[in-house]
Amino acid sequence: MxxxxxxxxxxxxxxxxxxxxxxxxxxxxxxxxxxxxxxxxxxxxxxxxxxxxxxxxxxxxxxxxxxxxxxxxxxxxxxxxxxxxxxxxxxxxxxxxxxxxxxxxxxxxxxxxxxxxxxxxxxxxxxxxxxxxxxxxxxxxxxxxxxxxxxxxxxxxxxxxxxxxxxxxxxxxxxxxxxxxxxxxxxxxxxxxxxxxxxxxKAGPVAAAEAKSLVRRVASHTDRDRHDSDNADLIARLRVSPEGQEGLGAFLDKRKAAWCT
CATH class of the missing domain: 3.90.226.10 (2-enoyl-CoA Hydratase; Chain A, domain 1)
Known part of the structure; x- marks a missing residue:
């Protein structure tokens, strides 16, 4: 079977x-x-x-x-x-x-x-x-x-x-x-x-994984101040993360990011 x-x-x-x-x-x-x-x-x-x-x-x-x-x-x-x-x-x-x-x-x-x-x-x-x-x-x-x-x-x-x-x-x-x-x-x-x-x-693996949770949180938020705070926390965390550093570096250096296949 x-x-x-x-x-x-x-x-x-x-x-x-x-x-x-x-x-x-x-x-x-x-x-x-x-x-x-x-x-x-x-x-x-x-x-x-x-x-x-x-x-x-x-x-x-x-x-x-x-x-x-x-x-x-x-x-x-x-x-x-x-x-x-x-x-x-x-x-x-x-x-x-x-x-x-x-x-x-x-x-x-x-x-x-x-x-x-x-x-x-x-x-x-x-x-x-x-x-x-x-x-x-x-x-x-x-x-x-x-x-x-x-x-x-x-x-x-x-x-x-x-x-x-x-x-x-x-x-x-x-x-x-x-x-x-x-x-x-x-x-x-x-x-x-x-x-x-x-x-x-071609997208950063962490960013792609976080995308749906971001959309879900934004769609369900009624507290705009909390909304702004949470989104600021997220982008700050991503910018200083290894993936964010690699992605920004690749863009500035005009090369492919390490995760691109």
Whole structure:
């Protein structure tokens, strides 16, 4: 039996590839645990500078596995809560991962698959990709992934798609903010992902890792004085850090920084 997740390494780039193509990379407890563990491992690996989330076969991830859903429907409320918390841990681990993340999206991205896309820092899809938050058709809601989806597409769009369970295309996903770019086909998708990887590898590793925490803090701040103080602390710390000193020195000396590949 093949492993549900492939962990591929290309230099400083880690590719975490969902590997249940016959089931369109649907989620179950094993997939959730494997992906969470892999993310925790790459998050603490100093040699990893970029993480790509992708899917094997015809789809990125078509949401929940039917057999898993059948089992959870028969389980107790306590067991369902524990199961939901495991998914919540996965989404938070990806969202807060101290590495830049890229979602390489093709085919179907439904339910939890949309959650993965929303949690990544950069999301690119082929023009024929399809998206859906289809839980309301089952009398459910995308509750666990909702913080990340709402942050990506905003409250007004979320109210529509959460309630209707309507499928939408890549153009719509781009318009509402779930995707950053849409490309024609998988060859163009690989090229677009590689372009982002190349850009990220030219950024300072610490700066790239700090970027998402900076954005999160700025977005949530209501105290402007604290906001100014925290940002001044951050830039002062970065300027005197080894990475900041190397980056400034390289710029002034008109040379590449040591981390550039």
């Amino acid at each position: 093949s492993h549900p997740l492939l962990h591929l390494r290309e230099g400083a780039v880690a590719r975490l590839r969902l590997n249940r193509p016959q089931l369109h990379n649907a989620f179950d407890a094993t997939v959730i645990a494997a992906l969470t563990g892999a993310l925790e491992a790459v998050g603490s690996d100093a040699g990893v500078r970029v993480v790509v989330i992708e899917g094997e076969g015809p789809s990125f991830s078509a949401g929940a596995d039917l057999n898993w859903m059948r089992g959870m429907a028969a389980a107790s409320e306590a067991d369902n809560r524990a199961d939901a918390l495991a998914l919540a841990r996965l989404m938070r681990t990806l969202d807060e991962l101290p590495k830049p993340t890229i979602a390489r999206v093709h085919g179907a991205a439904f339910g939890g698959g949309v959650g993965l896309v929303a949690c990544c820092d950069i999301a690119i899809a082929t023009s024929n990709a399809k998206f859906g938050l289809t839980e309301s058709k089952l009398g459910l809601l995308p509750a666990v992934i909702s913080p990340y989806v709402v942050e990506a597409i905003g409250p007004r769009e979320s109210r529509r798609w959460f309630a209707t369970a309507e499928l939408f295309d890549a153009t719509t996903a781009h318009r509402i903010g779930l995707l950053h770019d849409v490309v024609d086909d998988e060859a163009a998708l690989d090229a677009a992902v590689q372009r982002q990887i190349d850009l990220l590898l």
